[in-house]
Amino acid sequence: MRLLITGASGLFGSKFAEIAATKKYEVYAGYLRDRPSCGVPIQFDVSDKNQVDMAFKKISPDVVVHAAALTDVDKCELNKKLAWKINVEATKNIVEAAKRSYSFLVCISSDYVFNGKTGFYRETDRPDPINYYGFTKLSAEGLVKNLREYCIVRASVIYGSTPAAGKINFVLWLFNKLKRNEQLNVVTDQWNSPTLNTNMAEMTMEIIERKLAGTFHLSGATRINRYDFAKLVAQTFKLDSDLIRPITSAKCSWFANRPRDSSLDTAKAQEVLENSKPLPINQALERMKQELTPFM
Numbered sequence: 001m002r003l004l005i006t007g008a009s010g011l012f013g014s015k016f017a018e019i020a021a022t023k024k025y026e027v028y029a030g031y032l033r034d035r036p037s038c039g040v041p042i043q044f045d046v047s048d049k050n051q052v053d054m055a056f057k058k059i060s061p062d063v064v065v066h067a068a069a070l071t072d073v074d075k076c077e078l079n080k081k082l083a084w085k086i087n088v089e090a091t092k093n094i095v096e097a098a099k100r101s102y103s104f105l106v107c108i109s110s111d112y113v114f115n116g117k118t119g120f121y122r123e124t125d126r127p128d129p130i131n132y133y134g135f136t137k138l139s140a141e142g143l144v145k146n147l148r149e150y151c152i153v154r155a156s157v158i159y160g161s162t163p164a165a166g167k168i169n170f171v172l173w174l175f176n177k178l179k180r181n182e183q184l185n186v187v188t189d190q191w192n193s194p195t196l197n198t199n200m201a202e203m204t205m206e207i208i209e210r211k212l213a214g215t216f217h218l219s220g221a222t223r224i225n226r227y228d229f230a231k232l233v234a235q236t237f238k239l240d241s242d243l244i245r246p247i248t249s250a251k252c253s254w255f256a257n258r259p260r261d262s263s264l265d266t267a268k269a270q271e272v273l274e275n276s277k278p279l280p281i282n283q284a285l286e287r288m289k290q291e292l293t294p295f296m
């Protein structure tokens, strides 16, 4: 199987490429600035139609996992043109190329397609984004649905044991701060379903191996607010949780609105997947601890 991953230098894509490379697949790792360390690196700009077409011509992929995106929620709000170009126009390029090469397309999407009023969203619930990032992700989903063979994978607050795409994720940020005995503020009024990239990558692997179509919520299994999540991280790594101070999001100078509760219901994945399931938060953090142990 020839597998093309876009965003293979990112938080999800780098872990997915790492796992895919251990299998008997030809893995092509798409990137723009940060050269991926797993798979055959292929540099192209997903928002440039010619570059996308050339990459597809060269690889002729059986499966494409499209994870490249502009994921900075505030940047998307501030630079809507750029957000549309990278999250929507690029997906259009990928969809059209996938159609021509008869590739099975897995598109990575987000819990931010929901408005966050109720939480614990199922795949069948109506999206209603409240910020521009969520709007672009929903628009991209709409394009993907024009294909005959596709899967949309939604996740929520992805974290992992390695920095990726030149930045660290929430858990690593927290871990580094607590290790240095620094105080930090974390919001109490935002709920998500934090997703360990390793768990998400393994579940996505099953999606492509079984060619499961439709929409799947492949997040972690636990709905939790950021503050409690942070406390749990401190407990797991035996760090001082008193350094974590509760605040409300009203105190944050974010530019974009955030959904209050964008947690995802993973019942469908729990039922359909056979090899790996959405992990409860304690198990996921223990897994991350194992991954980090050699470096601690």
Ligand SMILES: NC(=O)c1ccc[n+]([C@@H]2O[C@H](COP(=O)([O-])OP(=O)(O)OC[C@H]3O[C@@H](n4cnc5c(N)ncnc54)[C@H](OP(=O)(O)O)[C@@H]3O)[C@@H](O)[C@H]2O)c1
Pocket: 006, 007, 008, 009, 010, 011, 012, 013, 030, 031, 032, 033, 034, 035, 044, 045, 046, 047, 066, 067, 068, 069, 070, 071, 072, 086, 108, 109, 110, 111, 137, 154, 155, 156, 157, 158, 159, 164, 165, 166
């Ligand atoms: N992070 C989260 O908490 C979260 C939550 C829910 C859903 N998601 C979704 O999950 C997917 C993966 O997110 P992530 O956090 O793993 O991403 P990330 O770490 O922010 O990395 C973004 C990736 O996109 C690539 N990229 C950006 N612009 C590109 C362009 N014009 N052409 C080619 N590649 C480009 C980057 O490549 P270079 O680094 O090489 O430039 C990088 O590999 C995205 O679809 C995101 O919307 C993320």
